[in-house]
Amino acid sequence: MIRHDYSRVDPKRRTHIDPKKRQFAKAEFQQQNYEHRLNFYILPPTAEITLEEFETWAINRLKVLSELEACSFRNRSPEETSEYMTSILNKYLPLRSNSSRSQSLQDERKKDHYSHFILRLAFSATEDLRRRFSRLETMLFRLRFKDDDLRERQEFVRSLNLEWEEVKEDEKRELRDELVAASRSKKGEEQDWFKVDWERVPELVEQRKVLLKRGKAYVPQREQMSLVVAEFTKRLDEALELTARALPRLDEDDRLAPILSHLSQSFNAPDAAYSSSDASIDGLSIITANAIDTLSQNFPLCMQNLHMTLRANSHLKHYGRLQYTLFLKGIGLSLEECIVFWRRSFKLMTDDKFQKEYKYNVRHAYGDVGGDANRRGRGYTPYSCQKILTEPVPGPGQAHGCPYRTFTSDNLTSLLQRVGINDRDVLKTVKEDVSKQRYHVACNRVFEHTHKREIKKVKDDGTWSATDLDTIVHPNTYFKRSWLLKHLGEGNAGIVNGEKMEE
Amino acid sequence: MPHSVTPEPTPGGDSSRTISQATMDPESPDIPMADAPSPAEAETTKVNLEELFNDEDSDAEFGSSAPLIKSEEEPSQPEPIKITSKSTYSDPEIMRAFYQRLFPFRYLFQWLNHSAVPSNDFAHREFAFTLPNDAYLRYQSFPTADMLRRQCIQMLPSRFEIGPVYSTNPRDRKTLRKASAFRPLAKELVFDIDMTDYDDIRTCCTGASICHKCWAFITMAIKVVDVALREDFGFKHIMWVYSGRRGAHAWVCDKRAREMDDAKRRAIAGYLELLKGGDQGGKRVNVRRPLHPHLDRSLNILKEHFQSTILAEQDPWAEDKSAHLLNLLPDPTLRSALQKKWDSSPSRPSASKWSDIDNVAKSGALSKTSRDLLEAKQDIVLEYTYPRLDAEVSKKLNHLLKSPFVVHPGTGRVCVPIDTRKVEQFDPLGVPTVTQLLTEIDEWEDDESEKKVQDWEKTSLKPYVDYFRGFVAGLLKEEKEKSGIKREREENGEAMEF
Structure with missing residues (x-):
């Protein structure tokens, strides 16, 4: 049977659509000209860049976005944020106004443009990433909009x-x-x-x-501004949605995919300041289940609260258990010791019940059981303050979360008094911090108060640098720093200095 | 159970249709409710229901067996319900008769469906029933008005509430693979004004009771909110509904309002909300000057009411209650002067005390500017008259609100719409109760005209249903025009492609 294939191309014309030839034909795209400093990122970039540029530009922008996120997480005011961000922006993502007449004006804007779109690719995969990306990009846009030259801003808006x-x-x-x-x-x-x-x-x-x-x-x-910013967010959200849908059909060899997935992974947990080095504290011998009671003096308030609740009730509800287990894992308690710890703590419970209903969860948190991904990742990461602060607040009978956030002002005061903070000024300022939702500032304030003497000493000695005393954003960092400060002069003063907290 | 088998299946039927109540065959083809229960079928469900609800019947006078015996003795002819002073409003028989004969299901359907042809606007709409045993049944939905009516007659809810239109049928929500496929899409913007929020300033009644004096609070609230919604936000289809006891609801039905997300609802609620702080918070109105045009307009509306309702009727600062008024004045010199004056003659009525403020101030006892005093007085007027909304109701797309035309279980009054053109004349105590309406049906005498009359037309519910019908017609007309324009545009668009 003769097949009439009408879709076949006339052989004489075939050369014109030979994909191979097309691919190596000269790109018809042209460099965009950036008239304005600000950009709504409507047109995607079309020109070529090197793979290296692709990666470094993206990483630089990512750095800026994570710093912005840290600012919002630390409850910095807009003014503080913009002050803090100035140097970071100048370093990683400078963007000068037309009036500066800088030579590199176009290059800067190109980098800003391209890096935005690279990150868009990397962060459109899940709803979570999209929301976070859009929030941070909006913050960045707002920041730049605010300090833009008045006339240029007007022109931009008009455009x-x-x-x-x-x-x-x-x-x-x-x-x-x-x-x-x-x-x-x-x-x-x-x-x-x-x-x-x-x-x-x-x-x-x-x-x-x-x-x-x-x-x-x-x-x-x-x-x-609020109009322009709202419009920016709206368009970005729509575009991200579209990118997400187009992503599975991304036509590329395998050079970009690894970079993109790496980027989104590092974005996934920029705030989890926890690193395995937090678990190994020199001078602290191997932690056993028995030692937790003593060590709990060095715990941040959230963990002290969990510990006291556990001791009082001989039980903790699921989320409290999870938060506490991960913290203990973070300070270096081994799985075996951790199981011993929980077994002994739940002293009203039969062995059988513990084995059946509780042990698995502890093992799962350590990555001893569970799916392949869980085991390979050695279980869950200990919760950062942000994670704890953004979790749903505890219900009746639950004790997880950040007490600065979940406790009423009076209950918080009495809890602080129970752990030995009686200084009126501290209690008062903590109350103020909490009323402004600066939970974290409150926690750091308490830390500074309880370690006043030691901090002064290491500052005077010059043994700890300023970064070693940076704001605490992770319960495990709290513990580590607290323990080291309280054990000064036992041959460990220099340790923090030596290994630098990972960011 | 005399009324259980009333062969009158269509209170929602077309008003022009003539239906002879006595001779009508429920299965006759010209009746829109083809699926109305046949007598036999209805009888069986009824027996079951009787068993179900007898225990819940709180009225001791109606012994559990007595009505049953009666129903066997009596033929299945429409008989007047025996309404005695002992009947309670949520008696199963009364509720059944109400849903069968009075409730305007047809217009309710058109209102929520936005067209005559059943669509997802109605079919995916959540209804929530409060059953006679106080169980609360959420996520009910109905393809047509008849199905809703049928379930009402079967379950006899003491009331039901209306929720949002969902992306899928609420009854199917658990069969979905993804939970996110079930989300609220649209609902009328609603407001709830309740007299409880006025308890600290009304002196005539407390708690659940109301009188004409305190209803004035609701009247002024309706005026202020209604004009703001129309003039500021440009909404046209706003229906106010008496809540059955001591408040009012508003349903803003414009398409633009229905499709708002939570952020926009919150914005409107915030725009209209003025009073901040609880009872212990002291001065609750602190507005910036110059007054926002909305507040300025509201103040002009409320001024008169302040004179008549507050000063004359409520008399809130009589005798020793003037301390609160003093607290609201910012000027210490004036305060102590007034204190002295009122201590010597505590029986002065509020109106005199109010004018005392200016008089004493003029006589020199003022340390601040007269402008400050004027502003403080404006704040006081607003605090005592400005609408107190239950804002949470308005802020959420998926908040449920009691349907219009259901019976309030406590008062027996039907939740009727309030005509805003005649809002001053609305009398909450004159709103018919369900028992009164059923009596009216029975007392109605046929006026020989051929035209068949619906049951609700025989009662004092008629003006309210007529108003509702007019409101719904206006809404439908606009929806139709809008979709007409859209269709035209689509057609043109297609034409251009070719």
Whole structure:
């Protein structure tokens, strides 16, 4: 039978679509010209870059984003954040204004553009990563928007062609008083307003900062930032969604995939400041189950609370157990000792019940059982403060979480008093920190108070550098630092110095 | 059980249709409710239900066996329900008659479905039933109005609530492979104003009881919120519903409102919310000057009410209660002057005390500017009159709210819509109770005209159902126009592609 294949190409024309030839044909893409310092990242990059650039640019941007995340996690105010970030941005991702007339203007912007899109590829795979990436990119954008040159920013906004209707002069005259009253500006202050659907500025509506008329919000010029930022986030979220869908069909040889997966992995846990070095503390002999009671004096409040609850009830609920087990694993308690510890702690329980219902979980946390991935990864990582702070708050009978966050002010005070903190000023400032949701600052404050003498000593001696006394963001770091400080002069003062906490 | 077999299957039927109650065959083809229970079928379910609910019947006078015997003696003819002073509003028979004969299922369906043809807007809508034994049954859904009606008649919920439209049928939520496939998509923006939030400033009643005096609080709240929703947010289809006892609900049904996410709902709630802090917090209104246009407009509406409702009727600072008023004044000199004056004549009514403030201030006992005093007085007016919303209800897309037209189990009153054009005339105590309505049906006399009359038309529920019908028609009209435009556009778009 003769097959009529109409889709076949006329042999004479075949050369034109020979894929091999196409691939090595000269790229028709051209370098983009970056007019503005800020970028909404609408067009993906099209020009070629080297593999090395691909990786370093991405890593640099990642560094910036992780620092930003650390800032938000440490509850730095916007001003503190922008101050802290200035040097980091200059180092890793400089971006100068047009007025600087710098030679490398275009290169900087290219790097910013490309690195954004590389990370987009790396972080679009899961919902979690997407949300986090979008949040941090928005923070970065906001930061840059704020310190952008006023005129250039205006031009940039205009170039976006957002559908904002400018309020005309006659309407402005007609609504003058209402506009002024709504936007909290001073009388006589000349201002411009935009008219947008109110749904685009819900925060301004909520705070009654804009005039509303028939579903339109009259947004004053100076509130423009929240509009632009909201638009940025919206577009980025949509684009990430699309990237995620396109990702499985990514057409590439296997040069990029490893880099991308490596990037997303390192982004997965930038805050888990825990490293295995935290587990090995020189001068601290091998920890046994019996030693936990003594060592618990060096525990941060969250773990002390768990320990005291465990001792009081001879039991801990699941999440408390998990949080505590991982912490103990982090300080170097071996699996065998850990099982002994729990067995003895649950003293009201039969052996049978313990074996059946509890032992497996401990082993699982250590990576002794479970799936391949779990065993290879040696179980779970000890929880960082961020993890503990963002977990669901404990319900009735549960004791996990961060006491600074979960306890009411009075209960927190009495808990602190129970662990020996009676200084009024400290208790008062801790209360203030907590009311501002700076749980972590409160915890560090308590640490500094309880180790006041030792910290002064190591500072005076110069044996510990400033980074060794950086803000604590991990319970295991708390323990390690506390233990070392309390055992100064036992031949371990220099140890922290020597090995540098991993970041 | 005289009413269990009423062969009157369509309170939601077309009003123009003529149905003869006595001779009508429930299976006759011209009845929209083809699936209405046949008498035999209804009889069996009824017996079961009787067994189920007898124990729950709180009314001791209605012995468990008495109605059963009666039902056997009586023929299955529509008989008036024996309504005695002893009947409680949630008696199974009363509820059954109410759902069978009075509840406007048809318009409720059209309202939630946004068109005459059954769609997912209705079919994926969550209903939650409160059963006579106080069990709470969530995630109910119905393909049509008839199915909803049927389950109401079968289960006799003391009330039911309306939730959001979900992405899939709520009844199928557990069969989904991914939990994320079941999420709320749309619901009317709702508001709840309840008299309990006014307990610290109303003097006429407390707790669950209300009178005409305190209903004025709800009236002014409706005025302020309604105008803000219309003028500021541009919503058109806003229905206010009496909650049956001492409050009101608002349903904002515009498509734009229905599709808002939680952030937008929160924004509107925040925009309308003014009073901050609890009872112990002292001054609860501290607004920035100049007043936001919304607050300025509200203040103008509320000023009169402050004079009439607060000063004259509520008299909140009578006798020794003037301390709170003093606390709200920022000026210590003025405060002590007023204190002295009122201590000597504590019986002065609130209106006089209110005007005393200005008089004493004018006589020189003022250490701050008169502008500060004016602003403080404005704040006081707002604190005593500005709507107190239960904002949490409005903030969540998936919050359930009691359906209009159900019976309030405590008062027996039907949750009727409030006509905002005549909001001042609305009388919560004049709203018909379910027993009253059923009596009205029985007392109704046919006026020889050929036109068949629906049961609800025979009662004082008629104006409310008519209002609801008009409201729903307006909503449907707009939905139709919108979808018409859309369809046209799509057609044009296609045409251009070719």
